[in-house]
Amino acid sequence: MFGKLKKLFMDKNDLETNDKYISVPESEINENLKRDIVKLERLGEVYSESLQYKYKSKFERDGKRNLKIWVCRDIDGDQISNLSSEQCLEKEYRSQVAINFEGFTDEEDAYIYYIQLWYYFGGYFKGSGALYDLSKNHLETDIKEKVEEILKQQ
Structure with a gap:
């Protein structure tokens, strides 16, 4: 539930003013951008799989079981089972690399990081x-x- 509320009140300006992000006006949202998004999400999937494998045993040694790192997608906060990066130009589409452990699932509000x-x-x-x-x-x-930040937390 907290995850849903956090997303609901997340200010889009937090992303637009963060130096890790490029602000994209609607006039530039097109098929070329779509190709870039698809590549970014695929890259995220590769890194997620690799890092999950690399850190799984470190998490388990720390008592944090079931590490899962993956690219998740939603539209307006609702995860749809067959949603893919092909729908990335639909309004309210969001993709992110999510990180969980301790038996969390990939339900929309189950990830914290x-x-x-x-x-x-x-x-x-x-x-x-x-x-x-x-x-x-x-x-x-x-x-x-x-x-690494998550590993340092208790």
Whole structure:
């Protein structure tokens, strides 16, 4: 439930003003951007799988079982079973690398830790997006830092 509330009240300006993200006006949301989003999400999936494998035993030694790192997608907070990056240009589409442990599932409000990849803020007449900036950041490093941060927590 907390996850749903957090997403509901998350200010889109938090993403737009963060140096890890590129603000994308609606006029630039097109098929070229879609290709970039698909590539970013696939890269996120590769890094997630690799880092989950790498850190699984470290988490278990720390008493934190069932580490799961994955790319999750939703539209307006609702996860749809067959949702893929192909729908990334639909308003309110969001993708993120989610990190969980201790038996959490991939239900929409079950993850606590995440790194936003793409979010298309929809409005009635126009929207905008926030895209993780691969030109200034390294996604694998950001995921690894988040996992290390989680390991340090009790």
